Amino acid sequence: MNVTGHTRRPASIRDVASAAGVSYQTVSRVINGHPSVKHSTRERVLAAIDELGFRRNATALALASGRSRAVTVLTANTTHYGYASILQGVEEAARAASYAVGIGVLESAEEAAVAAEVRRAADAGGGLIVIAYDPAGVGALAAVPAELPVVGVVETPAAPPGGDRPWVWTDDREAAHAVTRHLLSLGHETVHYVAIPSSTRRTSARTTGWRQALREAGAPEPRPLQGNWGPAGGHRAGRKLAQDPSVTAILCGNDDLALGVLRALHENGRSVPGDVSVAGFDDAPHSAYLTPSLTTARLDFTGLGRAAFALLHGVLEQSAPIAPHRVSVPELVVRESSGPPPAHV
Amino acid sequence: MNVTGHTRRPASIRDVASAAGVSYQTVSRVINGHPSVKHSTRERVLAAIDELGFRRNATALALASGRSRAVTVLTANTTHYGYASILQGVEEAARAASYAVGIGVLESAEEAAVAAEVRRAADAGGGLIVIAYDPAGVGALAAVPAELPVVGVVETPAAPPGGDRPWVWTDDREAAHAVTRHLLSLGHETVHYVAIPSSTRRTSARTTGWRQALREAGAPEPRPLQGNWGPAGGHRAGRKLAQDPSVTAILCGNDDLALGVLRALHENGRSVPGDVSVAGFDDAPHSAYLTPSLTTARLDFTGLGRAAFALLHGVLEQSAPIAPHRVSVPELVVRESSGPPPAHV
DNA sequence: CTGAAAGCGCTTACAG
């Protein structure tokens, strides 16, 4: 708001300049913290900025400087707990750094659709963070042109990620391994697995960690069941598993799947953990309040989002290159849904 | 990608112009669908665009035209089901209209912090959608300068919203009324209420609908309990209610609160719905899979988000002014958690 | 320490 009460057009650096009695380049120097400005003129410019309520036009800044203090998160989903939490972490870190954050949703994994979304995200300017936990995300990460700054949030890579692009991950392979070991240590002969959709045609990191734990224990390796993302998928898989009396322990690719499995077991008269132990993945907010409360692996998704932004920020501000890295080690959370197998098995 | 394989600088309209042998204004006309361009030159320009992989620079477009095909969603939260779903709805509609979508999180309801976030959102250019379900959101909506295009996603307004700004809402007052009536019709003497934080100092629309139903039935009006947003708040409130044997029906401000209440009742040995009926609000994805599955009011949050964008789009494109309106009527979903009161009460 | 010029990639009148 200026003195005359006119709020039509926001104040520009020229308005500030004339109010302060300097040229607009000097205003530019002040707002950019350039050192070579006389103290007294700086004070006058600052006063004018304050009086006119001047805010530097981000669009003009982006066009003139070629940099844009913006990040776009590309994701297949915004409502699932893990995805939403990563987005939250990115937003927190971006806000702290005065970056704008945009989102783009990959509604389909179809190549042309993914490419179109990547182009849209690129049009926004700034950097990209791609959540590559599913085929659409993996496709998007691959479709990002080489010259664009991008950070991938990925599953635990099978091998140390090569390439030149920064990636972050939590060690969900290790987490799956730990939860499976927990269940085996309770005395279960083996652990069945209801999988989330894998990010590629190959098996996911969670599946790998689960299988590895079984092998180390010399336990039989049942075929993983495909479960989708939500409780409905878990419910379908759970119905099948509930039919099989030899099933005494089930690991689920996420807590939503586990919820569906719990429900299916209940409907089929199998008690948890009396007859069957169930464990999930993620430690979603509701998991501690279910009955029975859910044993799970807690993943630090917001920390992952913050780390992804930090990495991207480093790339954009041309600081020292930062290597891909594991952000955190998941934590096993043992609750009511896991226990020893029934005696009669 | 251009023919020579140089991908350094993206093609500009000048590059396209020289490739097509026309002036860059003609290119501008073609990409803006201006009618007065000879068919043959349009074809040549289009071919050049295709060949050079030209994409119009959104930043330059915004600066030159003063319009920016962008919307920023301002919200206190991105992970709760309702909020995340509204965001999803906005994104869907925005994507369909080729708008970029940004998000800004209101981490605090403190006035200066809210004002700063609103300024940041305004800096992004384009329009604003403010989710005003809580004090931070309500404060943000109020802090948006008059000249900025904005749509509020609000609770059911007490009176037909005056003012000049478009608002959308689902009728959660009516929904609370319906769920309360449902519980009373089962024979409960009254219905207790665990509230979500109200958007203002006054009571929320949900509280109002609940109270109205009790009055119409001549039922006693217990004091609402404050529950926060998540299951932890519901759990605290539920522990108190579980102590009171006269409590036979509990309505919760959302499904997460209901989850915490269910857990507290279980821990205190009160069965649902045998001893106590519980109902929620929202129909979150997990609610159908809880044991007992949750009676609730289904709200169309993604539809709300889409409607908010449609309204904003209308404002930005200067079409006919669109009045604030109710987007949809919530639907009562009766599941296992509600039933008649125990006979002995 | 400060000012005048050119330019970022577009659009919007203004000519012809």
Add this chain to the structure above:
DNA sequence: CTGAAAGCGCTTACAG
């Protein structure tokens, strides 16, 4: 139907 000019609000060298 098409081209030349001015300008959106800044930054980035270039002068002095």
